[in-house]
Amino acid sequence: MTAELGHLTLVLALGVAFVQAIIPLIGAQRRWADWMAVAGPAAVAQFILISFSFAMLTIAFVTSDFSVELVANNSHSAKPMLYKVTGVWGNHEGSLLLWVAILALFGALISVCGGNLPPALKARTLAVQAMVGVAFLLFLLLTSNPFTRLPLPPADGNDLNPLLQDPGLAFHPPFLYLGYVGLSITFSFAIAALIEGRVDAAWARWVRPWALLAWVMLTIGIALGSWWAYYELGWGGWWFWDPVENASFMPWLLAAALLHSAIVVEKRDTLKSWTILLAILAFSFSLIGTFIVRSGVLTSVHAFATDPTRGMFILLILVIAIGGSLTLYAMRADRMKSSTAFALASRESGLVLNNVLLAASCGVVFVGTMWPLFAEALTGDKISVGPPFFNVTFTPFMVALAMILPIGSMIPWKRGKLDRTMRPLWGAMALSVALGAYVWAIQTGGRMLAPIGAVLAAWILLGVVADLWQRAGGAGTNLSVKLRRLRGLPRADWGKAISHSGLGVMIWGVVALTGWQSEDIRAIAVGESFELSGYTFRLDSVERIEGPNYISDYGTITVFQQGAELTTLHPEKRFYPVQGMPTTEAGISSGAFRDLYVSLGDIQDDGRWAMWTWVKPFANWIWAGAIIMSLGGFMSLSDRRYRVGLASARKPRTPSAGVPAE
Structure with missing residues (x-):
């Protein structure tokens, strides 16, 4: 019955979406307040209906209801509960249902949180949102129904794609x-x-x-x-x-x-x-x-x-x-x-x-991604566009963006003077160049990727510091006043500083990993060891173990540094019998300044195991930078100006039904 209820509520949600797309739009055009007011309740109702439908599909996955075709094709009774739940969106139909649920969620949020919006703008916005919802609900119901029943349900399911059975x-x-x-x-x-x-x-x-x-x-x-x-x-x-x-x-x-x-x-x-x-x-x-x-x-x-x-x-x-x-x-x-003018230096x-x-x-990125499709349509030839193209064409734009970021953050609105803006930044620039020279020196020459990346990352981070220093009053202000001014900065300004810092951290992680990582590929027997970048890796054993829905070759590798045992890694080569598909689980020892990364391959004819090994400097700085950028975004969102709207905004008068709004 859950599948039928889920399907019924999707059909009802489509009907509500049609109403939300048409009635408020007409109301906004004719300034009919009662028609415009339909948008908010309709958006909330649509979200409730789609959420109920999504809950019904989740119940079908959790209870392993293999009479539902989608569950039979993408789940298994032996699968861990986490992946039964996440299997709901680990396929086309379920993920599309999640897509429309989130679309409806944002419409409901506008309805609930948009009290300070002008009624006409709110009505039109929710109507357009509903039009998108209508399109995707039709797509879901006509071509990708997640609630289709099987006339003869199987005893068990086909399991979820093993690559998707992962917390990340x-x-x-x-x-x-x-x-x-x-x-x-x-x-x-x-x-x-x-x-x-x-x-x-x-x-x-x-x-x-x-x-x-x-x-x-x-x-x-x-x-x-x-x-x-x-x-x-x-x-x-x-x-x-x-x-x-x-x-x-x-x-x-x-x-x-x-x-x-x-x-x-x-x-x-x-x-x-x-x-x-x-x-x-x-x-x-x-x-x-x-x-x-x-x-x-x-x-x-x-x-x-x-x-x-x-x-x-x-x-x-x-x-x-x-x-x-x-x-x-x-x-x-x-x-x-707009007739508002601004100077070139602004x-x-x-x-x-x-x-x-x-x-x-x-x-x-768009050209590189779609060019194989265009080329095949025009010439019939199958081509591929890989990392070399993107690295060469995309990187210069990011370098230019990093170079202008501190200056653009500090230069005044409308009309500024570049020399005055650069005064607090000259020190940051000098330190950045010095750091780049130091990086080039310690790597004893070689590729310029890491030194250039060091300059750009330091330039962004030190630029953030210089901006905050100026906002706090600069060199002529005592410490207590500086701290008071910094505490008084809007959260949006702190969010900007944090997000820009995250970008600098990420840039350094990317260039250090790309420029300095070392790699080894070999076939190795149990008991053998080898050296890589000052570390000794020894393959101690490979055991066959059974997981809840897979069989694994479980490796044990001990890592030594300067003769002392440092860590133990456990790479795996898993095989999922239901799907008949292997996966690789890397063994990783993560640190603040490097990752030791080992991937286990197949056993060779002579009994040796294929193994890929990397030493990856500053790998975690990439994801740390993304986390910092996200935290900066959340900090900006917490700014009260975003929560309460414009200070001068007043609640508009609500005209009577059928009377045009002013």
Whole structure:
């Protein structure tokens, strides 16, 4: 009965979404307050219905109801409970249900938390949000029904993809979707503003927290996915420029640009047309990511490659959503013009350059990701675009972004003087260059990647310190006054400082790992040892053990440094009989300044074991940087200005039913 209830509530949610998409939009156009008021309750009702449907599917997975086709194809009675629950979204249909549930969640949040929004803007925003919901609910019900029953249920299920049976990937999709789908709200705000024909500082203040929340969730989701790929795939890398990785990275870049652009709209009432375009493009790239993951046009280790019918349905949604929004933008963009002027040396110019670099880097990733598809369509040739292309084309934009970041953070609004802005930064620049020279010296020459990365990372971190120093009063202020001023800074300013620091930490982790890691690939017998970067690795044993739903070759490797035992690693080679699929569980000893990483391969004909070994300097700084950036985002979200809205905002009068609003 759970499957039937879940399906019924999805159908009801579709009906509510239709009402939410039509009635409030008409009400906003005709200024009918009672019609506009339908939007809020409808958004909440839609969320409740979809949440109930999602709960019914979760119950089916937890109770191993193999009469439901989706459960039979993606679960097993011997699977640990954590993966029974996360198996709900470890497939196309279940993850799509999670997608629409989060879409409805954001609509409900606008309904509950948007009390200070003008009624017309709120009604239009929720109507646009419902239109997106209608499209994906139709997609779910017509092509991807998660509640289909089997006439003859099997005795047990086919199990979940073994690669997905991991804590990191269990929580990766919900966070990623909170970011992906969260950008739908900024999209809805943008379309509502285009329909209304008005964008101002108040609009930017309302949009920024939602864009920031989506960006933070995307940051966490991408970091979890990167961490999973690092230790689960056994390849030793943290980023592979995989199409699915790129699908989440592109909207992250545009969301970051949107955040900075919205600041200009809020503070200076300019860049309005560009900010609207970014809000449209950010969600459009989320939709493109959905197409990449679910259409099967591009292959990936963690994509939902499905039949062409589903791909065509998503493509239709893409054409309508992106084409329609850009057409509306072309018709209304001239109304978003601003007469506010600013000098070339100003914070506005710095944020414009920031936006250009982020948008251009997104364009590079898009071309590299989609070029194999375009090339095959045009020439019939199958080609691949790998890390060398992305490293060469993407890196210069990030280097330029890091170089301008401290200056752009400190230069005044409207009109500034570059020499005055640089005064507190010259010391930071000198220390950064000195640190880069030191790094080059200790590595005794060689590649310039780590020294350049050290300069950029230090420049960003010391730039944050210089900015806070100036905000506290500079050299002529005593310590107690400095501390009082720092305590009095808005949380949004602290959030900015923390997030920028996280970027500096991440840059150093990336360049140190890339430039200094050492690698060894060999076949080794039990009892043998070898040296790598000052460490001795000895394979002590490989035992056959049984897990709850897998069989594992469980390795034991002792690591020595300067003759003293340092740690023991346990890499595994697992085999899942139900799926008939092997997986690799790396053995990793993590530290603040290095990771020792061992991946166990197959046994060879002579009884030796294939083994991949890496010494990875500063690997954890990559994910530490992502965590710090996310914490900075949460700090900004806690700023009371985001919680209470504009100080001057007053509750609008509510006209009587049928009477036009003023």
